[in-house]
Amino acid sequence: MKKLESTLPNMFIVLTLIALVSASALAVTNFKTAPILEELARQRRIQAVAQVVPAFDNIPTEESFFSAENPQIEIFPATREGESVGYAVQSLSTNAYSGSIELMVGFDREGAVTGLSILRHQETPGLGARITEEEFRSRFVGLRPAEQPVAVVNDGGTVDAITAATISSRAVAEAVQRGWKALEGGAQ
Structure with a gap:
């Protein structure tokens, strides 16, 4: 050849x-x-919804809708025996230290935070990445964004920021507040 x-x-x-x-x-x-x-990705969303809202018997991922307030935010209604038990809201903040933070936050019918699950982040391991720890996420449970905006203590809120990771903590608080505003705004 x-x-x-x-x-x-x-x-x-x-x-x-x-x-x-x-x-x-x-x-x-x-x-x-x-x-x-x-x-x-669908299974991950189902798992995140189950982590942040009270027990439900519907399939929230099949009944989800996008917020009229912010079309990037998806809302998952959770019901039990036809009655609403709360909502899971997939929210995000682009003001994190290393990119954006995407999370799932749960709200009960009265508007109190029932749980928080971090879906995606690029924060520094050992510092900002501590936002995934239960000890930090539990600081949001019980907060009522309609009564007092969710913010870290440095910004006049009630959430203690992670030491040396205030920017990451602030981004999580912002995403929770953004999720509440989207839920309040209703469906698109």
């Missing part, structure tokens, strides 16, 4: 073929894994 001459057109053809094969492999991989990743 004759060796391919190293000319500009030949190099272009070889590089184009490599790019086509690589792009095709990526497309096939994406096509095969997209449904799996979607299902994992």
